[in-house]
Amino acid sequence: MSYVIAIPLLPAIAFAVLGPLSNRARNKAVWVSVAAVASALVLSLIAFVQVWPGGHEGEAAYHASVTFASIGSVYLGVGVLLDSVSAVMLVVVTLVATAVMVYSLGYMHRDARIGWYYAVLSLFTAAMLMLVVSDNFLQLYMAWEVMGLCSYLLIGFWHEQVAPRKASLKAFLTTRVGDVGFAIGLAVMYATAGSFDFAVVLHDFQWAPATATAVALLLLFGAMGKSAQVPLHVWLPDAMAGPTPASALIHAATMVAAGVFLVARALPIFEASGIALTITMVIGVVTALLGGLLAAVQHDIKKVLAYSTISQLGYMFVALGAGGLVAGFYHLVTHAFFKSLLFLGAGVIIHAAHTQDMREMGGLAKKMPVTTVTFTIGSLALAGIFPFSGFWSKDEILTVLWHGEHYIVFALALAAAFVTAVYVARLWFRVFTGPEQTSELKEAHIEMLVPMGVLAAISAVIGFGSPYFAQFLGHEGQWPDAAIALTSTAVAGLGLALGWWVYGRRTRVINTRPLKQRFAVVYDALSLKLYFDLTYDYFIVKQFSRLAGALATFDRVVVDGIVNGAGAVWRAGAEVGSLLDIHVIDGAVNGTATIVKAAGARVRRLQVGRIQAYQGLMVGALVLLMLWFVVKGA
């Protein structure tokens, strides 16, 4: 099964081919990327079939590793590990990547730098696949950082504009805040377990609770950055400044899920800690709720989806925190499909409506049937309506919470589900119903619609695979618990109904002002993004800039001042000395002085008048050395 190695390599080669080309040549060679990723998809499907029916947790169907660093007796390797988890991820990543790349042929075809776009997308896919097949945490971390680079490059793709430029910087730095934690976590792991290998760290090594907690929380911190969990979520909404299909792949389906993947992989460490699980769950549920609330007040369609992603990722963290590996991982999978579908749909909508502001949209349903149907499937999946995929995975999470007796978190997760349904309805009715705002609405090209159709089909039916998914991962598969399923459906239905009540009844003009006035405090707080950005901007960015400026002054005035001061004192001393020199040993060195003068005249032409003194100092040092020999010899 060594062909598995080719899966991450193919897109990497595509990048290596495209990267060094000239812009013009690159623009013509985008098919290289598409072909590479499509081939990776085929290989991933083969791998998946070969792993089927799975069922052996922690057992590798294929494993290969080579050493790339040896330090003392420690060998650091780069490996390819194919097990149930990575087999699923391979398919998800290559499938969404292929869909996005095909879609982008239409979406980006007029862009002057489409070749570069595809090159970075390829590198990203390679890194994500490398992360997925990692057999150790170091490789995972390295791939993780490379994804961060690609995310940076794609967010800032249209860097001539200010917003993408700023957003890309913010994204890189915010995630890197988390990565500092991740890196220290790796150092603690290495110092404790002496290895990064999953086999050692997750299976053989017996973790003491205290160190397990330290490592788990540090890794979690990294995951929070990448997966945009509160309070490190602030970069993701801004990241929407990038091309929409890139958002679909990176900022919805794959990279942002890497944090979830990390926690899922490291779950044995979290379990050894205990408290780390609880913290994961709390952060997850807070994020799920806040993300949902913030999504509900956005007017930019992509920002709604961005906050929605934050919220859904929070759901996954909740599941993992409750020990529900299967539920969390399953939600990762279903979310990858329906959210990338929604983003691709949003791309079509934005192209058609020439705006991202939902208040300026409306009536798309009549003119854009394919988009409407696919987007609706994605919306229902997100809202958690039976039989669409989101229903099943969300239900599993709720079940895990209920059976784990986390009743408060269960209630909060239900509340988040309610909010989700509300903002889904708000978005849907705003965009698809009501009067048409522009007359030029027309359906997108076929290369954009086909990927959406595929993703929609998957999102519509994949839920029924729910019990088999659990079995594939080596757990007991179950059909949903009827009581919980009914509860969550009722909650989601209520949310959709409320959304319809406010935004869907086009018998009158949508008027949310009374609502906003009644809940002014809440609304203002939400529309200011709960003050996170303001706080960071004031307390971190501004203060750091001030500190850096103050340190620069300190360096110039104090540190360098001491140096220059010492120099001045030395020079004064030297002048006293030279007076002595002239009067005392004048005659003795007359001859030498002539030579020095002559040399000095030449050197002065080079504008370096005082060099003799320093050469003298060096000679003096050598003389000192000679003196010691004499002393020693005598």
Place this chain on the structure above:
Amino acid sequence: MLLSVIVFLPLAGAILSALVPKDRGDIARMIALVVTAVDLALVLLVVLRFDVAGGMQFAEKVAWVPQYGISYNLGVDGISITMLFLSALLSLIAVVASWKMETKPTAYFAMLMLLEVGMNGVFVALDFVLFYVFWELVLVPMYFLIGTWGGPRREYASIKFFLYTLFGSVFMLVGIIALYLQSGTFDIMAMSGLGLPATFQWWVFAAFFLGFAVKVPVFPLHTWLPDAHVEAPTAASVLLAGIMLKMGTYGFIRIALPILPNAANQWAPFIAALAAISIVYGAALAFAQTDLKKLVAYSSVSHMGFVMLGIASGTAEGLNGAIAVMFSHGIVTGMLFLIVGMVYERTHTRMIPDISGLSTQVPVAGGLLAFASFASLGLPGLSGFVGEFLTLLGAWKSDVPAAWVVVAAVGVLLAAAYTLWMVQRVILGTPSATVVDIKDLSAREVAVLVPLVVLTLVVGLYWNSILRFTDPVVTDIVSLLAGA
């Protein structure tokens, strides 16, 4: 013989170049090109024939001043060969990068080659007197390079550079003499692991520390560096940052740790503290700069802090990491200075607010600057990450207080901040007035950078490309430290 040829071939080149008529810069640069290229080829020959498990190799030892035990003693091991390669490579690159030098070209190329003599010599000398001679020899050509071919404040910068480092090396000389008096030899290798008295070690270490720390430079002894870097011509900046700073850390690893292991352990917490401060202090100051060259200069203070942290850790990870940072910083900062210089030649400014949109107007220059920036901020897969990460691992594993390691890790974040903020202003955006008419890099300029790009990738992707040389030597040093 091979090492002697490698060291003194550039001396012959320098003399030859100085004899060329002053208006025949074309001959001088051709001499310099041939000499540095042949030198690099010879170094590669040494690398190819090098046995990584073989300890000190290509040894040459001839009595020089036998009554004092001074000998002409050369040799390379896995650490020195890494630095020797860097020195020969950057010297060649410096020559090609200076191809258009028109001010006193014969003297200029003579100075570049003379500089290479000193740099190569420092890394292969195994006798203290020889080491000291090469160490001081480096100062002279660099002094003239800055003082003659430098920017507007060249006189101040060159004198400050010269005096400051001389101030440090005088202490080093005292340390050397003390060691001689104690051990009766100048043979560096013979002195390692002698088990010298602890108090004696402490004081000698103090002397060496001052000598080396100025060169590195470690906070607060760093203020000569930004001035020297900013005023120096591009090629000199490349060699200053790429090689000369490493002489300090090389001194720690080659001399201070193996010969004075007790003291090294005692000094470790202090060095770790200064290292961590250097990392964040250098980063914060880099953030505050508006001059591109100054930004790179202060980033050097930050990166060299990682080297010092690795040295302070005294672990295999930390020391391997330290050398990896030294190597990576040499090639990456070399790239940064080269590209900044190339941009300066076109825009006649280095002020960040005056430059924007490089990637649009000059995609090759902008792209390569971005590449170097990402290597510099420690992106995995590129060389910068290797050493920084290993250093963090080693420091955490060692007795270095965890707080300093956390501070250093935050430094990695700050590196991303100042680097990407520069990228955002200079490379991205729409072309500024200074940039709008400029031409992209010439084939020669690209050729200068390509070897560095390739090395950045090779080291970053396959760590053993460098670790296979350093690790065996590091293992020996670590066991000396552990036994102390």
